[in-house]
Structures are given as structure tokens and as C-alpha cells.
Amino acid sequence: MLEIKHLNKTYEAGRPALKDINVSIGKGQFVVILGPSGAGKTTLLRSINQLITSDSGEIDFEDQNLRLLNKQQLRQKRQKIGMIFQNYNLVERLTVIENVLHGRLGQKNLWQGMFGVFSQTEKQEALRLLQEVDLQGFELKNCSDLSGGQKQRVGIARALMQHPQIILCDEPVASLDPASSVMVLDLLKKLTVEKGITCIVNLHQVDLALDYADQIIGIKAGAIQINEPKSQVDKAMLQALYDKES
Numbered sequence: 601m602l603e604i605k606h607l608n609k610t611y612e613a614g615r616p617a618l619k620d621i622n623v624s625i626g627k628g629q630f631v632v633i634l635g636p637s638g639a640g641k642t643t644l645l646r647s648i649n650q651l652i653t654s655d656s657g658e659i660d661f662e663d664q665n666l667r668l669l670n671k672q673q674l675r676q677k678r679q680k681i682g683m684i685f686q687n688y689n690l691v692e693r694l695t696v697i698e699n700v701l702h703g704r705l706g707q708k709n710l711w712q713g714m715f716g717v718f719s720q721t722e723k724q725e726a727l728r729l730l731q732e733v734d735l736q737g738f739e740l741k742n743c744s745d746l747s748g749g750q751k752q753r754v755g756i757a758r759a760l761m762q763h764p765q766i767i768l769c770d771e772p773v774a775s776l777d778p779a780s781s782v783m784v785l786d787l788l789k790k791l792t793v794e795k796g797i798t799c800i801v802n803l804h805q806v807d808l809a810l811d812y813a814d815q816i817i818g819i820k821a822g823a824i825q826i827n828e829p830k831s832q833v834d835k836a837m838l839q840a841l842y843d844k845e846s
């Protein structure tokens with residue numbers, strides 16, 4: 601469902617951050633991107649929905665190369681690609697339900713967006729999604745009053761409000777304690793299994809990658825070093841990925 605072909609990216613005056621990346625990702629897969637700090641994980645993830653502009657190559661989704669779309673076309677495709685972030689990217693002064701409804705902003709015109717015009721159906725869906733992420737009763741709390749794990753679950757509900765086919769997760773558990781990390785990753789895994797949503801997840805924790813991934817992409821110095829189903833990934837491959845010498 602997502603094909604990345606010959607993708608390259610060099611930041612201004614830097615060495616290449618992505619070098620000829622070729623990856624194929626199937627529907628409903630839980631894909632973990634691993635690699636040392638500075639390897640290019642965030643650049644790869646954010647290049648998929650064009651938050652970072654790559655230099656060449658293809659990102660094929662629904663038979664279209666996302667790199668070649670105009671603004672309007674890209675806006676439509678981005679609706680199908682949700683994103684969650686290490687720092688949650690919520691509007692802290694707004695309530696939980698308002699933040700979830702923001703997942704629909706991409707489908708609103710400027711006027712509707714500015715005045716927060718949401719239908720009864722959308723509000724009911726937001727309530728249902730908050731139940732799904734186990735946050736019933738929190739609807740009217742301000743996001744600033746939530747724990748990190750709760751904030752990340754609001755972020756997931758907001759992404760689901762878009763009806764995404766893919767969710768990009770940029771270090772979603774890096775700021776969370778172990779119990780909250782498991783809760784968030786369990787939830788993401790459930791989305792892949794039960795809804796067929798593809799989750800592409802940058803992680804620093806190899807143990808969690810091995811617990812949750814269907815496919816592991818290992819990236820080092822901007823190049824793919826591992827691209828395998830988890831069952832094919834062994835300790836030596838992971839050691840080499842993080843080894844400074846190899």
C-alpha cells in the first residue's frame with residue numbers, strides 16, 4: 601500500500617540524510633524504524649507525508665507519487681495519513697474532545713475551521729473514539745491536566761478522527777514511562793490488527809520493536825541496513841545496526 605523508491609534527501613550543506621531508500625509496506629502492518637541517533641529515522645518518516653521535502657525518488661500511495669502532488673491533492677491524501685508525535689502536539693489549553701475533533705480540521709473549509717464547526721455525528725464519533733482509547737470521562741478536561749500517556753492516547757484518537765489508512769508515529773513513547781509505553785503500543789497494534797491501519801513507528805527501544813513489529817526497517821547513516829519481517833531479524837543484525845564500527 602506504500603512504496604518508497606529511490607528516495608534521497610540532503611539538508612542544505614549537510615551529508616545525505618537519506619540515501620536511495622527503497623521500502624515496501626503492506627496494509628495493516630506494524631512497521632518499526634530503528635537506527636542510531638541521527639541515522640535518518642525522522643527524516644524518512646516525515647518525508648512520507650511531505651512534512652519534509654525530499655530531493656528525489658517516489659513515495660507511491662494509492663497509485664500516486666505523493667512527491668508530485670499539488671497542494672490541494674496533497675491535502676486530500678494527507679487526510680488518510682495520520683500522525684502522532686513524541687511531544688503529542690495537542691493544543692494544551694483546549695479540552696480533550698476539542699483536540700480529538702481537530703483531527704477533522706483537514707476536511708473543513710477555512711470558515712468552518714476557524715469557528716470550530718463540527719456536526720453532531722462528528723462529536724459523537726469523537727466521544728466513541730475517546731472510549732476506544734480508554735479516556736471516557738476525560739472529554740471536558742483540559743489537555744494540560746493529563747498525564748503523558750493520556751495525552752498520547754488523545755493524539756491517537758485525534759489521528760483516528762481522520763479515518764487514516766496509515767498512522768506515522770514519530771517516537772511515540774520516548775517521553776513515556778514503561779507502563780504507559782506498553783498501553784500506547786498495545787493500542788497502535790490493535791489498530792493494525794482490527795482496523796487494518798498501517799502503523800509506521802520510529803522507536804529507540806529495540807526490545808519494544810521486537811515485541812510489536814511485523815516488519816523492521818533498520819537505517820544507518822541514511823541508508824537501509826535492515827528491511828525484513830521481524831522473524832528474519834536476529835541479534836547480530838541489530839548489533840551491527842547500532843555498532844559504530846560496522
Ligand SMILES: Nc1ncnc2c1ncn2[C@@H]1O[C@H](COP(=O)(O)OP(=O)(O)OP(=O)(O)O)[C@@H](O)[C@H]1O
Nearest residue numbers: 611612614617635636637638639640641642643644
Ligand atoms: N533541519 C535539518 N537541517 C539540517 N540537518 C538536519 C535537519 N534535520 C536533521 N538533520 C540531519 O539529518 C540527519 C538525520 O536526522 P534525523 O533527525 O532524521 O535522524 P534520526 O534517526 O531521527 O535521529 P534521532 O534518533 O536522534 O531523532 C542527521 O545528521 C541530522 O543532523
